[in-house]
Amino acid sequence: MEELKELSEFIKSGEVEKSVDLVRGIIDKLDTKKIVNCMTESMRELGDRFEKKQIFIPELLVASDVITELMPILEPYIQKKKMHKKTIVLGTVEGDMHEIGKNIVSVVLKAEGYNVIDLGTDVSSNTFLQAASDEDAEIVGLSTLMTTTMFIQRDLIVRLNEMNIRSNYFVIIGGAPTSQKWADKIGADAYGEDAFSTAKYLNDMQ
Amino acid sequence: MMENLGSIAVAPLMGLPGITLSKTTVKDNFENADVQFRSLALLYERYHPDAMFTMMDLSLEAEACGIEIMKPENRGFSVRHHPVKKIDDLRNLKSPNPLHEGRMPMALKVIENMSKHFDCTNIAYVIGPFTLACLLAGASYAIRSVLKDKDFLAHILHYSKRVIYGFAKALSENGANIICILEPSAGALSPEQFKANSAVYIKEIIDGLTVPVILHICGDTNVLLDEMVGTNCWGISIDSQVSVKHAVEQIPKDLYLFGNIDPVNVLAYGDFNEIDTAVLELREMANKRENYVISSGCDLPMDTNIDNLDHFFKCFE
Numbered sequence: 225m226e227e228l229k230e231l232s233e234f235i236k237s238g239e240v241e242k243s244v245d246l247v248r249g250i251i252d253k254l255d256t257k258k259i260v261n262c263m264t265e266s267m268r269e270l271g272d273r274f275e276k277k278q279i280f281i282p283e284l285l286v287a288s289d290v291i292t293e294l295m296p297i298l299e300p301y302i303q304k305k306k307m308h309k310k311t312i313v314l315g316t317v318e319g320d321m322h323e324i325g326k327n328i329v330s331v332v333l334k335a336e337g338y339n340v341i342d343l344g345t346d347v348s349s350n351t352f353l354q355a356a357s358d359e360d361a362e363i364v365g366l367s368t369l370m371t372t373t374m375f376i377q378r379d380l381i382v383r384l385n386e387m388n389i390r391s392n393y394f395v396i397i398g399g400a401p402t403s404q405k406w407a408d409k410i411g412a413d414a415y416g417e418d419a420f421s422t423a424k425y426l427n428d429m430q
Numbered sequence: 431m432m433e434n435l436g437s438i439a440v441a442p443l444m445g446l447p448g449i450t451l452s453k454t455t456v457k458d459n460f461e462n463a464d465v466q467f468r469s470l471a472l473l474y475e476r477y478h479p480d481a482m483f484t485m486m487d488l489s490l491e492a493e494a495c496g497i498e499i500m501k502p503e504n505r506g507f508s509v510r511h512h513p514v515k516k517i518d519d520l521r522n523l524k525s526p527n528p529l530h531e532g533r534m535p536m537a538l539k540v541i542e543n544m545s546k547h548f549d550c551t552n553i554a555y556v557i558g559p560f561t562l563a564c565l566l567a568g569a570s571y572a573i574r575s576v577l578k579d580k581d582f583l584a585h586i587l588h589y590s591k592r593v594i595y596g597f598a599k600a601l602s603e604n605g606a607n608i609i610c611i612l613e614p615s616a617g618a619l620s621p622e623q624f625k626a627n628s629a630v631y632i633k634e635i636i637d638g639l640t641v642p643v644i645l646h647i648c649g650d651t652n653v654l655l656d657e658m659v660g661t662n663c664w665g666i667s668i669d670s671q672v673s674v675k676h677a678v679e680q681i682p683k684d685l686y687l688f689g690n691i692d693p694v695n696v697l698a699y700g701d702f703n704e705i706d707t708a709v710l711e712l713r714e715m716a717n718k719r720e721n722y723v724i725s726s727g728c729d730l731p732m733d734t735n736i737d738n739l740d741h742f743f744k745c746f747e
Contacts, residue, residue: 280620
């Protein structure tokens with residue numbers, strides 16, 4: 225489909241308005257799944273290029289902006305066709321206002337079909353726990369960019385253990401200073417090095 | 431500078447563990463020069479490192495520009511709002527005089543006390559221009575502008591450079607032997623983007639100062655090392671995600687290299703064996719390369735196990 229090729233190029237170059245206009249024009253004509261797949265494939269292609277250090281965060285960010293604008297248009301169709309995978313509550317831990325990495329994870333997972341409950345930044349452990357329960361989430365995603373707030377990822381897992389609900393949730397952590405070693409140390413289920421490896425890991429689990 | 435400090439220089443980026451030693455709060459230390467100096471003095475007296483750093487506070491310059499800051503009792507300060515969204519918004523910001531604005535005078539007093547009382551190299555932090563731009567405009571907004579609004583970003587970077595230069599100059603005049611520029615947000619950029627939106631401004635700051643400058647960028651900066659060298663900095667501090675071997679090859683021998691023990695997994699929450707292994711590896715590197723300073727990859731968390739820090743320094747006795 226010519227329109228989908230064009231959409232993919234718009235996504236990859238961060239053309240928000242052109243993407244929105246295009247999708248509005250084709251949404252009643254095309255199978256929604258094809259549009260969602262186009263978004264997913266475009267983000268995966270960017271993920272490959274990001275991994276190879278051919279593109280960097282600015283390119284991912286502008287592409288994510290496109291997906292963020294397209295999701296509300298596609299959401300009713302996604303709901304109707306029950307295309308959602310698992311529910312994940314996601315946020316940057318308390319004391320940390322960094323949002324870019326978490327936002328890109330949020331967008332990539334949405335493009336992959338997950339029901340993402342994005343709690344934002346500076347999220348307290350109580351808010352994470354409440355949201356995970358309220359939303360009936362299967363996955364909890366904890367992001368932090370600072371060495372000085374990493375311990376909050378650990379503390380939340382301790383809380384889950386103390387409340388005897390640890391096994392209810394798959395806990396995945398991420399953020400620049402974190403690592404597989406840190407995930408192992410604090411008892412997280414997985415470490416997401418970036419948005420794309422997080423999506424791949426969760427997809428492989430499905 | 432560091433060359434007369436023994437065969438292997440040791441200087442982790444530590445400040446926050448001093449708060450644990452002094453049994454004070456982050457807020458007290460970030461707002462009160464005497465409290466911060468006392469916390470740093472406890473670290474200095476306990477370890478006698480080859481260099482002491484001031485406490486890492488990335489909100490200080492933004493506050494002096496007139497930005498509202500959140501100041502919780504016991505965690506790092508952060509910017510509440512990012513009001514600069516267009517070039518005209520820069521007019522609403524202050525042109526801070528370091529002697530009077532915000533907590534800059536407090537930072538000047540800390541470094542002045544350090545220079546009077548610590549018999550080591552005293553290093554003061556300032557934020558980098560791209561990171562300050564991210565605080566003023568919001569990180570997403572600033573990073574998006576790298577591709578979408580270069581003119582806006584250039585204006586905000588020029589402003590940031592002026593603020594940082596003025597503060598760095600005042601710190602050097604008040605006793606800082608070295609300025610360390612912290613530019614964590616630039617870790618998001620490609621080498622070309624870093625050069626255009628950070629390195630050129632950092633170079634102008636460095637060229638205007640009379641004291642040496644260390645450049646620190648958090649995270650995996652393997653691809654940025656060449657451009658970091660191009661800023662004319664005196665030293666480069668690398669985080670634990672950077673391969674030391676790669677850094678040693680990339681960074682000219684006349685530049686100092688600081689790094690890069692994992693501050694969290696090893697120094698803060700690791701065990702003695704992990705510290706021994708990391709120290710051994712870096713000692714070997716330090717023995718092979720001149721101008722190498724064994725340091726942490728980034729700032730140590732406040733709840734760093736003090737026994738671990740004790741053990742780390744004992745490795746060099």
